[in-house]
Structures are given as C-alpha cells and as structure tokens.
Amino acid sequence: MTYRARHTEREDLLGPSAATGRDSVPGRGEFLEFLGLTSAAAAFVLFVVRPEVSEGLVRALASRASAFVH
Structure with a gap:
C-alpha cells in the first residue's frame, strides 16, 4: 500500500500567497x-x-517582420 500524506492545516493547502492578493477573488480563475x-x-x-x-x-505577420528588417 502507498502512504498518502494529508495536510492537517488549511494554510498548508492554500499557501501564504493565496490568502491575500489577486488569487483570493472567488470565481476569478x-x-x-x-x-x-x-x-x-x-x-x-x-x-x-x-x-x-x-x-x-501569416501575410500580416510576414509584412510586419519585414518592416522590422528594413
């Protein structure tokens, strides 16, 4: 049998950066x-x-690339 480690604290699952900042907005992801x-x-x-x-x-990208070369 394999042993699976289980996290006992909620902070371990989320990590410190998930508690604050842009990632904490629900539904954004x-x-x-x-x-x-x-x-x-x-x-x-x-x-x-x-x-x-x-x-x-492809033509538009090629023409812009050629404009950078000249």
Missing part, C-alpha cells in the same frame, strides 16, 4: 479559464471554417 477556452475554440472554428483568415494572418 474559473471565469478567466472559461474566457480563454472560449476564445481558443472560436479561433479554431474560424481557422477551420475560413482558412483564408490564417493566410491573411
């Missing part, structure tokens, strides 16, 4: 995760449905 997944799914659908968008993006 779930919302940001949802927002990121939604934008990634939208970008994937856009590139599948409209492949010319990816070609335009």
